[in-house]
Amino acid sequence: MARLAVIPGGRGGEAAASPSHVDAPAGLVEQLYRRHAAAVLARCRYLLRDDEAARDATQEVFCRALRASVELEAAASPTAFLLRAATNHCLNHLRAARAAWRDEVVRLARDRHERGIEPDARELVRALLGAAPAEAQEIAVLYFVDELTQAEVAEVTGRSLPTVRKRLREFLAATRGALRDAFPDVILPDPEVLP
Template sequence: MITADEIVELYHRYAHAVFVRCRKLVGNDDEAHDLTQEAFFQFFRARERFQGRSSAFTFLYRIATNVSVDRLRRRKTAGEQLSTAALAESPGAKLTLEANKRLSTETNEAGLDGLNVLARLTEGLDSETLTIAVMRHVDGLTQDEIAESL
């Protein structure tokens, strides 16, 4: 099991890379700082489940991705509730809501096609190679930043 001292060391080593990942997903520095802290907190709580099959960074990176995606889901749900309530009170609300649903469905289908292509392209990659590819091509980290993180 990873000790608290080792987690502090991981924080000093990987906090920037985790922050970059969170910021890339949520688009906001303040939220990314909060999510970085949350990722390390959850990593600490889940340290007993870490079995060493991948690097600690890979495990931490996955947690950072999950907390960021969860935040986006909560943000989207809150925004949808607010915009639906506001639209319901406006003229032409039914048409606007139907158009939004149709656009959302089309966007989701296009996104799923992209995810299917990505899944096929990355099939068979080990977790470390996949993490490096995501850090480089999704997060935009330089080779030096990736090397420092690993």
């Protein structure tokens, strides 16, 4: 894949190494980047009114252009294609930022943080954790609550990856019966297919 030059004024500095080998689509995008990056960046700055967001948007436009190289080659005007892509990307970004659901998500997260875990849920979590061995409890909290990957859990706990998987299986096996009795409709994930 081609290494694209950095837009002047970006964090990477003024100079960028040129690629030793460039395939055809990447070469096309690199040429277009060299010619049109300033215009795309200017369009993004105008629409977003934020230099950092404009640089990110410019990068995203050229990444999309790389993925859409067939459409880009077929376009009557690559300049128009890139500027239209920049405009659409920035307008979508602005729409998403103004979306009403974002405020609702922020409010719900704030309310949940202030309120904490409901007493019934807290008791269920205690009961489920209490049904598992101590080491499986720690690993389950790191995996299911803190949302660490299995590799990250292994690193944090100093255990091997197979041990982490084994402890997660132990936790799920220990809690499966208790959860099935309390909530017959809840389906626990298969321990063999945990990500």
